[in-house]
Amino acid sequence: MKNILTVIITFLMVIVFCPHVYAEMNNRQLDDLKYKIEERISSALDDDTESELRDAGITPTDIDSLTGLDQRSFFASLWDKFTEMLTKPLVMLGRILAVSLIYSAMNMLCTENSELTDVFGTLCVICVVTVMAESLSDSFERLQNSVNSINTFMISYIPIFSAVTTAGGHAATAGVYSASTLLVCEAAELISSKLLIPLLSTITALAVVSVTDPKLKISGFTDALRKLTTWLLSTVMLVFVGLLTIQGVTGKAADDLVSRTLRFTASSFIPVIGSSVSDAFLAVKSGAGVIKAAVGGFGMIAVFLIALRPFMLIISMKLTIWAGRIANELLGIQRTAEFLKNINSVLSIGLSILIAITAAFLIATAALMAVMTGGG
Amino acid sequence: MDIIGICAFALTAVFVCKSVESDAREIKLLLVTVAAVIIFVKAAGSLGSIFAEIRSLFYEGDADPQYVRILLKALGICYLTDFASGICRDSGENTLASQTLMAGKTALLITSLPMLEALIGVIKTLLV
Numbered sequence: 001m002k003n004i005l006t007v008i009i010t011f012l013m014v015i016v017f018c019p020h021v022y023a024e025m026n027n028r029q030l031d032d033l034k035y036k037i038e039e040r041i042s043s044a045l046d047d048d049t050e051s052e053l054r055d056a057g058i059t060p061t062d063i064d065s066l067t068g069l070d071q072r073s074f075f076a077s078l079w080d081k082f083t084e085m086l087t088k089p090l091v092m093l094g095r096i097l098a099v100s101l102i103y104s105a106m107n108m109l110c111t112e113n114s115e116l117t118d119v120f121g122t123l124c125v126i127c128v129v130t131v132m133a134e135s136l137s138d139s140f141e142r143l144q145n146s147v148n149s150i151n152t153f154m155i156s157y158i159p160i161f162s163a164v165t166t167a168g169g170h171a172a173t174a175g176v177y178s179a180s181t182l183l184v185c186e187a188a189e190l191i192s193s194k195l196l197i198p199l200l201s202t203i204t205a206l207a208v209v210s211v212t213d214p215k216l217k218i219s220g221f222t223d224a225l226r227k228l229t230t231w232l233l234s235t236v237m238l239v240f241v242g243l244l245t246i247q248g249v250t251g252k253a254a255d256d257l258v259s260r261t262l263r264f265t266a267s268s269f270i271p272v273i274g275s276s277v278s279d280a281f282l283a284v285k286s287g288a289g290v291i292k293a294a295v296g297g298f299g300m301i302a303v304f305l306i307a308l309r310p311f312m313l314i315i316s317m318k319l320t321i322w323a324g325r326i327a328n329e330l331l332g333i334q335r336t337a338e339f340l341k342n343i344n345s346v347l348s349i350g351l352s353i354l355i356a357i358t359a360a361f362l363i364a365t366a367a368l369m370a371v372m373t374g375g376g
Numbered sequence: 377m378d379i380i381g382i383c384a385f386a387l388t389a390v391f392v393c394k395s396v397e398s399d400a401r402e403i404k405l406l407l408v409t410v411a412a413v414i415i416f417v418k419a420a421g422s423l424g425s426i427f428a429e430i431r432s433l434f435y436e437g438d439a440d441p442q443y444v445r446i447l448l449k450a451l452g453i454c455y456l457t458d459f460a461s462g463i464c465r466d467s468g469e470n471t472l473a474s475q476t477l478m479a480g481k482t483a484l485l486i487t488s489l490p491m492l493e494a495l496i497g498v499i500k501t502l503l504v
Contacts, residue, residue, distance in 0.1 A: 098433035102447050105426070109451070110458040119481055120454050123488045126495045127443050133498040201502040208499055 034061040037160055037295060041302075044156030046149045049305050058301060063294040066301070082312050088135060089320035095131040096324040096336070099124050104331050118214075125211040125335050132343065139317055140200055142310040143350050147192040147357055149306045154185050154361060157299050161365070164295050168288035169259050170372050172251035177368045180244050184360045191353060200350050207342035211335060219338055222345040229349045233356040241363055248371040259285070289372075296369045300362050307358040314351050318344055382418050386411065405467050412459070446491055453483045 041060045042050060056074070058065045103124040110116050158181050165174035203222055210216040259281075267278040325340040389411035393404050431444060457480025464473035 094433040098430045098444065099447065101426070101430050101433075102444075102451060105423075106451055106454055109455045115477065116454045116458060116480060116484075119484050120450055123447065123450055123484070123491065126488070126491050127447055129498060130443060130491065130494045133501070137501060205499050205502040208495065208502070212495075 034291070037061055037164070037291070040156060040160055041295070041298065044153045045302060046152075046306065048309070049149070049153075049302055052305055053298075053302065058298060059294075060298040061291055061294050063290055063297070066294065066297040078308070078312075081309075082316065085309075085312050086316045086319075088138075089316045092132060092135050092317075093320040093324050096128055096340075097327055099127045099131070100324075100328050100331050100333055100336060103333055103336075107332075121333070121335055122212055124333070125339055128336050128339065129208050129211060135317065136204060136343065139310070139314055139347065140197055140350065142313055143200075143354055144192055144197055146306055146310040146354065147188055147196065150303055150357060150361065151185055151188045151192065153299075153302060153306065154181060154188075157302075158182060158185070161292075161295055161299060164288065164292045165368070165372065168292050168372070169285050170252070170255045171258070172254040173248055173368060173372055176244070176247040176251045177364060180240070180247070181361065181364050184240070184357070184364065188357045191357070196350070196353060200346055203346045203349070204343065207339055207346065210342070211339045214335060217338070219342055219345075222342045226345045226348050226352075230352050233352055237356055237359065237363075240360060241367070244364055244367055245371075248367055252371045292372070293369065296365050300365050303358055303361045303365075307354055310354060311351070314347050314354075318347050318351075321347070378418070382415055385418075386415060401467075405463070408466070409463055412463075416459075442490060443494075446487055449487050450484055453480055453487060456480070457483075 038060050045053070053059075056065075056069065056077075058069065103121060106120045106124075107117060110120075158178055162174040162178045165171075165177065203218075203225065206218050207222065210218045263278045263281055266281065267274040270277055321340050321344050325337050325344070328334075328337040328340065389407060393407050396404050396407070427448060430448075457476060461473040461476040461480070464470075464476055
């Protein structure tokens with residue numbers, strides 16, 4: 001009797017306590033995984049982006065922080081940042097206008113000597129160049145830093161996102177994502193270190209030199225280069241997105257086949273608890289899917305925020321340069337207007353490179369998430 | 377700026393010049409020069425407020441005030457050179473006018489040397 005009672009009590013204890021212990025262990029492992037993901041991703045972010053994300057309450061593993069993001073306050077903070085960034089370019093515009101006014105005064109006072117007016121005009125354009133030099137080099141530097149930051153973040157982020165995707169049962173799709181985004185990383189690294197600053201600086205230097213000699217016109221060259229860059233980047237993006245979509249769709253089909261085979265094998269060949277194992281597999285997949293969506297969304301927001309700062313700075317620079325150009329054209333100062341037009345083209349080239357790199361990462365992540373959530 | 381007074385003064389100066397006998401060319405020249413200087417001095421009072429506005433536009437932030445000083449100095453050189461060479465040409469001394477112009481250009485270049493140095497610095501920064 002005593003033995004029977006001991007067996008019954010032991011059996012009951014196993015029934016009552018085992019699932020709790022198992023669930024506790026599972027939760028602890030999940031928390032551990034979330035902590036590690038957060039730690040790894042946060043360490044790859046630059047300080048500004050990290051603090052911005054912290055302020056917005058966005059974390060890499062909490063999907064509610066993404067879905068609960070208040071768009072109104074997000075746009076309000078964007079607007080605040082934009083107006084803050086506009087201050088420096090506006091000061092620059094004020095100085096350009098001051099120089100233009102002095103040149104107009106010169107035209108008004110010295111009506112007889114065109115030679116003197118020409119020399120003074122050259123002096124004014126040189127003054128505009130020196131006034132703009134600091135803001136321009138700051139923009140180029142920020143552009144390069146941003147591309148570098150995106151690259152550093154993505155190199156840490158890609159393995160994490162791929163691992164989470166693989167854990168969710170999409171190994172083939174994760175492979176496609178890793179291969180394509182690492183290729184973009186390499187391209188971004190190449191552009192950042194070897195192409196971006198040398199290209200922009202050379203065109204700017206040419207524009208600066210051309211202002212000292214009115215016969216030397218490079219506006220056609222800068223315009224052509226801007227168009228060429230835009231077309232080239234558009235073509236590369238088209239090929240990249242096309243390839244990624246095709247590979248993603250075929251990878252998804254392969255993953256679905258593996259998943260269905262696993263579930264069928266479990267429910268057919270494991271006796272008694274086969275269907276439970278199959279359901280458990282589905283539950284694990286769904287759990288991993290939630291983390292995957294959170295990590296994917298976080299990565300996209302992080303890349304977007306890293307690119308946003310130089311984007312807003314360049315847009316504000318372009319706006320002020322555009323206003324300066326219009327003012328100079330109205331005052332009839334063609335040389336300064338021509339110079340500002342060339343600088344606008346240079347900034348457009350930089351902006352298109354930044355947009356292309358950011359869009360490549362965003363589209364790759366979004367396409368992968370869209371393909372994976374498309375059933376299965 | 378008292379534009380009516382200036383216009384009246386200019387017209388009076390023209391009438392006085394016309395009334396002076398045609399052989400007194402030197403007196404006419406002197407009259408024109410004095411009238412031009414007086415008109416400039418009158419107008420310069422108003423130019424001061426324009427330049428103050430330009431200065432305030434330029435000094436916003438941490439701009440180097442050297443640039444606007446150079447530009448205003450260059451403007452003054454240009455105006456003076458133009459004025460002097462114009463008087464020389466009016467009095468029929470074309471060689472003197474062209475020499476004054478050349479001296480003005482040289483003064484302009486000397487004044488703008490710091491700016492040219494800054495330009496070379498900008499190009500160097502861009503290319504290095």
